[in-house]
Amino acid sequence: MNGQAHALLVATVIYSDTSGYYAYSTPITTISYALFVQSDGTRVLPEWYVNVFSRGLWLTVLIFVLGTAAVIVGVHYLKKVTQANYVEYDDEFSSASFNLLVVLGSLSGQGLQKIPASWPLRLIVLSHLITGMLLSDGFSSTLTSYLAIRGNYLPLTGLEDALQKRSHSVCVRNDSSAYIRFTVDGSPRGEVKEEWKTLVNSYCPDMRNTSALVSQLCTPGFAYLEVPDVFLPIYQRVRHICRIVETANRYWTLKISFLHARFAKHRHLINV
Numbered sequence: 568m569n570g571q572a573h574a575l576l577v578a579t580v581i582y583s584d585t586s587g588y589y590a591y592s593t594p595i596t597t598i599s600y601a602l603f604v605q606s607d608g609t610r611v612l613p614e615w616y617v618n619v620f621s622r623g624l625w626l627t628v629l630i631f632v633l634g635t636a637a638v639i640v641g642v643h644y645l646k647k648v649t650q651a652n653y654v655e656y657d658d659e660f661s662s663a664s665f666n667l668l669v670v671l672g673s674l675s676g677q678g679l680q681k682i683p684a685s686w687p688l689r690l691i692v693l694s695h696l697i698t699g700m701l702l703s704d705g706f707s708s709t710l711t712s713y714l715a716i717r718g719n720y721l722p723l724t725g726l727e728d729a730l731q732k733r734s735h736s737v738c739v740r741n742d743s744s745a746y747i748r749f750t751v752d753g754s755p756r757g758e759v760k761e762e763w764k765t766l767v768n769s770y771c772p773d774m775r776n777t778s779a780l781v782s783q784l785c786t787p788g789f790a791y792l793e794v795p796d797v798f799l800p801i802y803q804r805v806r807h808i809c810r811i812v813e814t815a816n817r818y819w820t821l822k823i824s825f826l827h828a829r830f831a832k833h834r835h836l837i838n839v
Contacts (some may be wrong), residue, residue, distance in 0.1 A: 576825045576826075576827060577825065577826045578595070578823055578824070578825060578826075579823070579824070579825075579826045580598070580744050580821045580822070580823060581589075581594065581821065581822045581823070581824055588828060588829060589611075589826055589827065589828060589829060590826075590827065590828075590829040590834075591824045591825070591826060592824045592825040592826075592834070592837045592838050593824065593837075593838045594822040594823060594824045594828060595823055595825065596822075596823045597820055597821065597822050597823065598746045598794050598820070598821055598823055599794070599798070599817040599819060599820040599821065600743075600744075600792055600793065600794055600817070600818045601790070601792075601795050601798075601813045601814065601816075601817055601818070602725060602726060602729070602737075602790055602792050602814045602816065602818070603790065603791040603793065603794070603796070603798055603802070603811050603812065603813050603814070604721055604722060604723045604735065604789075604790040604811065604812065604814060604815070605722075605785065605787055605789075605809055605810065605811050605812075606720060606810045606811065606812045607720040607721070607722055611708060611747055617804070618707075619706055619710050620706065623838055628702070631698075632670050632671060633667075635670050635691065636663060636666040636669075636670050637663070638691065639669070639670070639691060640662075640663055640666055641691060642687050642691070643666075645725065646687075678714060688830040693727045694718060695746075695812040704814055705736050721812055721814060722735070723735060723784065723790055723814065724814055724815065724816075725814050725815070725816040726792070726816070726818065729750070729766065729790055730763070730766065731768060733765070734788070735766075735788055735789060735790040736766055736767075736768070736769040736770060736771050736789050736790070737763070737766050737767050737768070737771075737790050737791075737792055738768060738771035738772065738789050738790065738791045738792065739767065739768065739774060739791075739792040739793070740774040740775055740793070741755060741768070741774075741775075742755055742775065743774075743793075743817065744821060745793075745819060746758075746767075748818075748819065749763045749767050771789060772784075772786075772789075774791070774793070777801060780801060781804050781805060784801070784802065784805050784809070784811070785805055785809035785811075786806050787828060792818075795813065804807065825837055
């Protein structure tokens with residue numbers, strides 16, 4: 568407008584009408600925002616030990632333990648009833664709690680304190696020692712494979728999950744097209760919506776300051792809402808320290824074009 572330049576090209580997002588002086592060119596590409604969160608696969612979690620076996624298998628093992636302890640008590644009682652001179656180490660195997668400890672010790676590979684005198688009880692205990700060895704090997708091998716694979720276990724699946732769990736602060740640039748989605752009036756300077764007030768940019772690093780962002784990127788408890796082409800080059804600097812993964816959802820697909828004077832001489836050339 569002041570004659571100092573023949574054409575001024577500014578790549579910008581198409582999301583509002585321009586003034587009478589400017590117009591958008593033909594869209595050159597599209598962008599969308601994604602949520603990036605640190606993977607729990609970078610450290611061992613207590614939940615991993617429970618998730619090694621399915622709930623059905625854990626329930627089966629529990630029923631198996633309780634049922635076997637009851638069988639041992641029943642077999643010991645029958646031996647005492649049918650054999651008048653039967654003696655079993657101070658009668659400890661008649662106790663349900665002692666038999667439960669015997670079964671748990673056998674399954675966990677810790678062995679047992681006393682070996683029963685009768686062969687039926689010995690066979691039951693021996694079968695549990697073998698079963699315990701198989702369970703222990705399966706548990707250890709599965710847990711080791713978890714550590715070797717180092718899979719991605721995301722604490723969040725998307726923005727809706729972040730709003731529901733409220734366990735992570737959502738960090739987003741104040742001057743981005745994504746930030747206005749969280750404001751009441753849809754403007755960069757508007758007030759943040761009530762449900763997002765304690766989540767959006769709560770104790771977050773300055774997303775516009777690359778150096779500050781890099782230094783705090785691996786801090787747990789933050790989720791980053793940014794364009795992948797902008798965020799990934801920054802993450803490459805710290806990928807050897809932590810693992811940050813993009814969630815499956817993409818948000819707000821927007822068109823990118825050049826902003827130029829409405830009556831510019833190069834308008835046709837730019838659009839071509």
